[in-house]
Amino acid sequence: MTLIAELERTAAGLTAALTDAASAAEAESLRNAYLGRKGELAALMSRLPELPADERPAFGKAANAVKERLNRLLEERLAAFKAEVDNASLSRFDPSMPGRMPERGSLHPLTLVLEEICRILNNLGFETVDGPEAETDFHNFEALNFPRDHPARDMQDTLFLADGLLMRTHTSPMQVRAMLERKKPPVAVIAPGKVYRRDYDQTHSPMFHQVEGLLVDEGVGLAHLRGVLTHLLRELFGPDVTLRFRPSFFPFTEPSVEVDMSCVICRGSGSRADGKGGKETCRVCKGTGWLEILGAGMVDPAVFAAVGFSPACTGFAFGMGVERIAMLKYGIDDLRLFFENDLRFLGRFVK
Ligand code: PHE
Numbered sequence: 257m258t259l260i261a262e263l264e265r266t267a268a269g270l271t272a273a274l275t276d277a278a279s280a281a282e283a284e285s286l287r288n289a290y291l292g293r294k295g296e297l298a299a300l301m302s303r304l305p306e307l308p309a310d311e312r313p314a315f316g317k318a319a320n321a322v323k324e325r326l327n328r329l330l331e332e333r334l335a336a337f338k339a340e341v342d343n344a345s346l347s348r349f350d351p352s353m354p355g356r357m358p359e360r361g362s363l364h365p366l367t368l369v370l371e372e373i374c375r376i377l378n379n380l381g382f383e384t385v386d387g388p389e390a391e392t393d394f395h396n397f398e399a400l401n402f403p404r405d406h407p408a409r410d411m412q413d414t415l416f417l418a419d420g421l422l423m424r425t426h427t428s429p430m431q432v433r434a435m436l437e438r439k440k441p442p443v444a445v446i447a448p449g450k451v452y453r454r455d456y457d458q459t460h461s462p463m464f465h466q467v468e469g470l471l472v473d474e475g476v477g478l479a480h481l482r483g484v485l486t487h488l489l490r491e492l493f494g495p496d497v498t499l500r501f502r503p504s505f506f507p508f509t510e511p512s513v514e515v516d517m518s519c520v521i522c523r524g525s526g527s528r529a530d531g532k533g534g535k536e537t538c539r540v541c542k543g544t545g546w547l548e549i550l551g552a553g554m555v556d557p558a559v560f561a562a563v564g565f566s567p568a569c570t571g572f573a574f575g576m577g578v579e580r581i582a583m584l585k586y587g588i589d590d591l592r593l594f595f596e597n598d599l600r601f602l603g604r605f606v607k
Pocket of ligand 1: 506574
């Protein structure tokens with residue numbers, strides 16, 4: 257048989273085999289057998305030297321034409337197989353099937369409360385400031401009138417770091433930073449952020465959040481403090497809330513107060529309906545009608561001295577726990593829920 261005839265026979269063979277191929281995989285394997293580097297067509301081409309020199313160009317041309325034709329045929333078959341598969345999967349598509357909703361994220365309840373506190377205070381003119389969580393002894397204690405080795409430091413359950421640093425135990429060091437930065441009154445700032453103490457149970461976490469507030473100006477008094485806090489807590493908990501100042505102690509304020517707010521559960525009455533026509537003691541305020549909500553006071557002159565402010569300055573400061581406020585606002589009785597990242601819990605706070 258002449259080489260040309262063999263070429264035609266090879267072409268016919270592949271054409272027939274492609275027509276019979278039942279799948280794309282089968283068609284692909286034919287590609288290798290016929291058109292591959294070691295395929296039949298290549299074998300024929302390698303026999304080119306058998307031909308007389310003047311027949312070689314014609315054969316080469318014919319071989320290329322065959323190769324091109326077969327390639328085209330193969331691509332057509334592969335495209336047909338692909339279309340079949342696509343049609344099949346389309347016919348399995350059920351447009352009546354309910355859609356799958358993507359799960360939407362939401363802000364953490366503490367973030368929501370923190371942002372609300374900041375919004376209310378920003379509207380009163382307090383500027384939000386931010387500072388380090390790893391603090392110096394000077395900012396966290398010394399400048400706030402906690403002398404070295406003073407027992408007042410005991411209350412703070414401090415986590416100490418190397419190099420004389422410590423994890424800030426409250427946001428009050430931001431009072432010091434704000435005053436050092438502004439150099440003189442007026443200063444009106446709030447400092448939200450994380451604080452750390454060596455403590456863990458149902459109502460204590462080693463990391464929690466506080467918002468510090470500081471106002472320094474001429475003629476600032478306790479009445480201003482009371483006004484600001486009353487506004488804040490009424491915005492947060494409703495217009496009926498009343499406040500009570502109880503004498504307390506903080507090294508960096510004088511006088512110092514513990515601020516209580518009327519219980520948001522029993523509205524200050526100390527008792528609630530027990531569902532059986534009678535009354536029972538309110539569990540949230542333990543029957544007192546009051547909830548401890550934050551610490552505050554007038555900035556101690558020793559703090560002004562530490563930051564180089566005139567002793568004639570007046571100012572108030574307050575510091576509140578964000579977790580405590582969020583627990584009261586949302587009726588949550590275990591602080592640890594905030595930090596377990598259970599989506600069933602977190603998903604309830606979608607705005
Ligand atoms: N820093 C105090 C604390 O953690 C709270 C406070 C802030 C008290 C500002 C008075 C003034 O516990």
